[in-house]
Amino acid sequence: xxxxxxxxxxxxxxxxxxxxxxxxxxxxxxxxxxxxxxxxxxxxxxxxxxxxxxxxxxxxxxxxxxxxxxxxxxxxxxxxxxxxxxxxxxxxxxxxxxxxxxxxxxxxxxxxxxxxxxxxxxxxxxxxxxxxxxxxxxxxxxxxxxxxxxxxxxxxxxxxxxxxxxxxxxxxxxxxxxxxxxxxxxxxxxxxxxxxxxxxxxxxxxxxxxxxxxxxxxxxxxxxxxxxxxxxxxxxxxxxxxxxxxxxxxxxxxxxxxxxxxxxxxxxxxxxxxxxxxxxxxxxxxxxxxxxxxxxxxxxxxxxxxxxxxxxxxxxxxxxxxxxxxxx
Numbered sequence: 001x002x003x004x005x006x007x008x009x010x011x012x013x014x015x016x017x018x019x020x021x022x023x024x025x026x027x028x029x030x031x032x033x034x035x036x037x038x039x040x041x042x043x044x045x046x047x048x049x050x051x052x053x054x055x056x057x058x059x060x061x062x063x064x065x066x067x068x069x070x071x072x073x074x075x076x077x078x079x080x081x082x083x084x085x086x087x088x089x090x091x092x093x094x095x096x097x098x099x100x101x102x103x104x105x106x107x108x109x110x111x112x113x114x115x116x117x118x119x120x121x122x123x124x125x126x127x128x129x130x131x132x133x134x135x136x137x138x139x140x141x142x143x144x145x146x147x148x149x150x151x152x153x154x155x156x157x158x159x160x161x162x163x164x165x166x167x168x169x170x171x172x173x174x175x176x177x178x179x180x181x182x183x184x185x186x187x188x189x190x191x192x193x194x195x196x197x198x199x200x201x202x203x204x205x206x207x208x209x210x211x212x213x214x215x216x217x218x219x220x221x222x223x224x225x226x227x228x229x230x231x232x233x234x235x236x237x238x239x240x241x242x243x244x245x246x247x248x249x250x251x252x253x254x255x256x257x258x259x260x261x262x263x264x265x266x267x268x269x270x271x272x273x274x275x276x277x278x279x280x281x282x283x284x285x286x287x288x289x290x291x292x293x294x295x296x297x298x299x300x301x302x303x304x305x306x307x308x309x310x311x312x313x314x315x316x317x318x319x320x321x322x323x324x325x326x327x328x
Contacts, residue, residue, distance in 0.1 A: 006299030008275060009106070009167070010286040013057045014230065016279040019286050020055035021301060023316060029053045031066065032316045036303075042320040044092070052324075058109040059170075063138075064089055065107040065115050068326060070100070084117055085326050086138045096328030097136050098143055103129075106167030108177070110208065113138050116168045116177065121145075130161035133168065133206070141328075147211050160213065163187075166225055168206070172233045177206045178216070180224035180237075185215050203237060219263045220256050225275060229282035234259055236266070236282070238273040255285055255304075266306045274299060283307055286314075 008022040008029055017036055022029040031052050032043045044052050046068060054067040063086060070081045082104040087094030097115065098104060102122035107115050114137050120129045136143045147160035166180040183199030201222040202215045220239035227236045238253045245251050248270075255267040255276060267285060275288040285304040304311040 007288045007301040009054050010275055010277045010288060010301065011056055012277050012279050012284075012286065014059055014061040014280060016281065016284070018057075019277075019303070019314075020057070021286070021288075022053045022055075028069075031055045032319055034314055034316070040320070041316045041318065042322060044324050045321045047323050047325055054106055054167075056106075056108055056167075058112050060112060062089060063087065063109070063112065064094070065109060065138075066094075067104055067107060068096070082119075083328075084115060084136070085328075086115060087324070087326075092322055092324045094324055094326045096326060097138060097141055099141060104134075105131075106165075108168045108170060110135065110170060110177075111174075116170075116208075118162070118165050118168065119143075131163070131165055132159055132161055133165075135208075146206075146208070147213070150211075150213075169226060169228055171205075171228055171235075172230050175207055175209055177208060178203055178226040178228070178235065179206070180204070180226055184213075203235075217261055218258050219261050220258065223256075223258070225273065227276060227278045229257075229278045229280055231280040232282050234282055236276075236278040236285070238276055239263075241270055244270045255287070255306075257282065267304055268309050269302075269304070269311075287311075 008024050010021040012019055019034045023032050028051050032041055034041055046052055051069040052066050056065050065086045068083045068085055081100035083096045083100050084098045084107045085094040085096050102120050104117050104119040107117040110116050114135055116135050118131050119134050133146045134143050145159045150160035162181050164182050168177045168179045170177050180201055180203050182201055184202050186194050186197045186199045201224045203218055203223050203226045205214050205216050221242055222240040223237040225238045234257050236255055236257050239256050241252050252270045253273040254265055256263045257266050271289045277286050287302045289300050301314045302311045
């Protein structure tokens with residue numbers, strides 16, 4: 001699945017001057033980066049023609065990480081090969097830091113020297129594969145799963161798995177990440193008790209040093225797509241609007257700033273939100289939303305001003321291509 005129609009994976013740079021995102025069709029996605037001040041678009045393109053997606057910036061803004069997608073074979077059922085690369089924005093040279101086996105998504109820097117990502121275990125042969133949280137150093141190819149023995153009380157200890165996690169986002173304290181997940185608390189209950197609990201979206205706070213997971217108490221309905229505004233140390237989430245959704249007959253959302261069990265609504269769109277990010281100071285959002293007729297063929301990418309509630313649509317045009325060399 002591409003994750004959204006038209007656009008996917010919006011990300012601000014640490015200085016708030018760039019927005020990275022993916023443009024998608026029915027079969028593939030490619031990265032584009034928007035230079036806000038100069039109103040121009042550029043994109044990283046692999047010299048070998050492989051798709052580059054899920055661009056993310058290091059805390060200093062000097063490095064990039066992204067997913068490079070190829071395939072083993074040429075037919076439609078060919079095995080996908082996903083690798084994560086890291087490199088400098090200065091010289092456009094990158095290095096693979098993961099092996100190709102297994103699907104990988106949402107690379108996120110953990111400091112300047114490591115990358116977190118959501119991946120599938122290539123040895124998992126189930127029809128619906130579980131997702132896991134991995135860490136890899138930027139200088140090596142040793143990939144380790146976090147929470148290796150999370151279900152230690154079970155007869156066969158296994159790592160913590162996720163059903164539909166959002167991209168992991170580092171918090172400002174240097175110790176935690178946040179991501180959203182569906183039904184996490186319910187799945188921890190004994191099987192006999194699960195039928196009495198309704199599964200919902202939750203935001204999880206994950207301690208990287210301790211490898212512990214805690215659902216966050218957030219005073220909104222079905223929070224997801226958590227995004228930290230690093231400069232002001234506030235967390236933003238998309239949330240379902242109960243009354244508006246009931247009136248519309250389908251789910252609609254807006255974005256809320258949440259802190260200490262309090263929530264402030266910062267957008268006024270009442271639309272389905274496929275993906276989002278917030279600028280470091282919280283003044284702008286970038287949102288992936290449907291077309292006005294709710295078509296699932298072409299979505300829209302919006303730049304939303306949280307101060308005056310104005311917004312404009314980003315329409316990539318005249319995209320300059322930067323060819324990159326990827327070693328490894």
